[in-house]
Amino acid sequence: MSKPIIRIHDLSTNIITDREMTDEEFAQYEADQAAEAARVIAEAEAKAVEEAAKQQAFNDAVAAAVAAVLAAQQTPATTSEPVVEPTPEPVVEPVVEEPVVTQE
C-alpha cells in the first residue's frame, strides 16, 4: 500500500517534487490523525458540557420564576388600616386680667 504524498517546493531551484512519505513521516502522519481524532472528541465533549450547563441555568431560572409567581399567588392580601395619630390639643394659656384700680 502506498503512503501519502509529500510535496516539496525548493526555492533554491524552484523545482516542485512529489514523493511518498518516509516511514518516519508516515508515523507522524498517523500520530497527527490520532491527535485530531482526540481533539474532535474533546471538543464535542466540551461543547456538550457547555450546552448542558446552559440548559441547566435556563431550567433553574425558569424554576425560580415559577416559584416566585406561585408564592405571590398563595400569600393572602392584607389591608391594614392606617394608623392615625391623635392630634394634640393646643395648649391655651389662661389670660389673667389685671384689676382696674381707680383713684379718686
Add this chain to the structure above:
Amino acid sequence: MAGILVPTPATKSLTQLATGNLSGSASVTISSISGSYQDLYIYVIGTQAAGGMPSLRFNGDTGNNYSGVNNNSTLNVYNGQSMVRMTDGTISSSANSDFSSAYISNYYLSTTRKAILTQSTRAGTNSYDGSQGYGNWNDTSAITSVSITNTGGHSFTGGTYTLYGVK
C-alpha cells in the same frame, strides 16, 4: 518659517517567493527560504480536505512546540501541539471551503521565538465561519522551511498556496 522635518514613511513591499497547488498531497513543504526579508506572508486559498484544519510547521519540527489561540465565536486555546493552526474549524471537500493566511514576523532571526498572526474564512452554514488568531513557535531558529499541512493528516483535495517575502 521653520518647520519640523518629518521622516518619509517607510513602505513595505511584497515579493512572491512561491506558489503552487496543494491538491494530491498530505503536506507541502516550501524549503530553502532566503533570510533576506523581514517577514513572511502565506496565503492558502480554496483549501479542501476531508476534515482537519490547515496548519503550519517550521523547519520540519514535529515536536509539541506550537501553541496559540483562535477566535471563532469562542476562544479556542491550544498548547503543546505539533503544528500551528491557520484556522479554527474543520474544512471540507466542498468548493472554496477555506481561505487562510499567516503572517510570520522576523522569521529570519535566530534569537527570538516566532509569532504568527492568522486569519481565515470558511464556507459553511454558520455566519461565524471565520477566525482570527495568533500562534507561537517555541523555537528561536531562523525559519528556512514552512510546511503547510492538516491537523487531521488528511491529504488536500484542492487549494493553492502562495508565499510572500515582506521587506
